[in-house]
Amino acid sequence: APRIGVLALQGAVAEHADLLHGLGAQVVPVRRPDQLASLSGLVIPGGESTAIARLAHPQGLLPAVRRRMDEGMPVLGTCAGLILLSETVVPEAGLAGLDTIGGLHVRTRRNAYGRQRDSFEAEVSVSLPDPGGSSPGPRPMRAAFIRAPLIEQVGEGAEVIATHGGRPVAVRQGRVLAASFHPELTGDDRLHRELVRIASSPEALAASPEAALQAP
Numbered sequence: 001a002p003r004i005g006v007l008a009l010q011g012a013v014a015e016h017a018d019l020l021h022g023l024g025a026q027v028v029p030v031r032r033p034d035q036l037a038s039l040s041g042l043v044i045p046g047g048e049s050t051a052i053a054r055l056a057h058p059q060g061l062l063p064a065v066r067r068r069m070d071e072g073m074p075v076l077g078t079c080a081g082l083i084l085l086s087e088t089v090v091p092e093a094g095l096a097g098l099d100t101i102g103g104l105h106v107r108t109r110r111n112a113y114g115r116q117r118d119s120f121e122a123e124v125s126v127s128l129p130d131p132g133g134s135s136p137g138p139r140p141m142r143a144a145f146i147r148a149p150l151i152e153q154v155g156e157g158a159e160v161i162a163t164h165g166g167r168p169v170a171v172r173q174g175r176v177l178a179a180s181f182h183p184e185l186t187g188d189d190r191l192h193r194e195l196v197r198i199a200s201s202p203e204a205l206a207a208s209p210e211a212a213l214q215a216p
């Protein structure tokens, strides 16, 4: 079984671990840089990006994740995880001066869905390979948006794999997957399934020559 880490500093850790267990992965809660070496994939959960970055900072954990990502480790980030993976986060007080992960060519804006809709569930349209097959979606997925970030701009090498109301809500860049919503809360395991597939299959890697993430 592939060893998949879940960054376990703050946020929705247990829900991701449950989904990954259900997919047959060996799950490792990650709190230190030295735990990254043995992983074949990593989930960065939702929560509060500022809190995660602050807790990770003393050990340089997020830059260590970035080094593994640049070496080709597959990563799935949800909500706060997407924010931490974003190459550009629209500047505001919260993350200023903290290391994040970066590398995913998107610009995100934190808490951008507005106060009246801080949290909502919606059906989004997701394009991913079918379980056991190869033809990509799009298929509906129930998604929970909780003080969700908005993907404002999608840059080179990043591909939109899910939309809601015409806006991108999930992207893929080589071996990196990220969503502005929480798939783990509505129990849809397709994004996790794709992470496990990429993490387990050398063929899947060979199939995407652009897979190795370029440092900008």
Ligand code: GLN
Pocket: 045, 046, 047, 048, 049, 050, 078, 079, 080, 081, 083, 110, 111, 146, 147, 148, 149
């Ligand atoms: N608003 C949070 C942040 O800025 C993200 C919310 C979430 O992960 N559900 O980090």
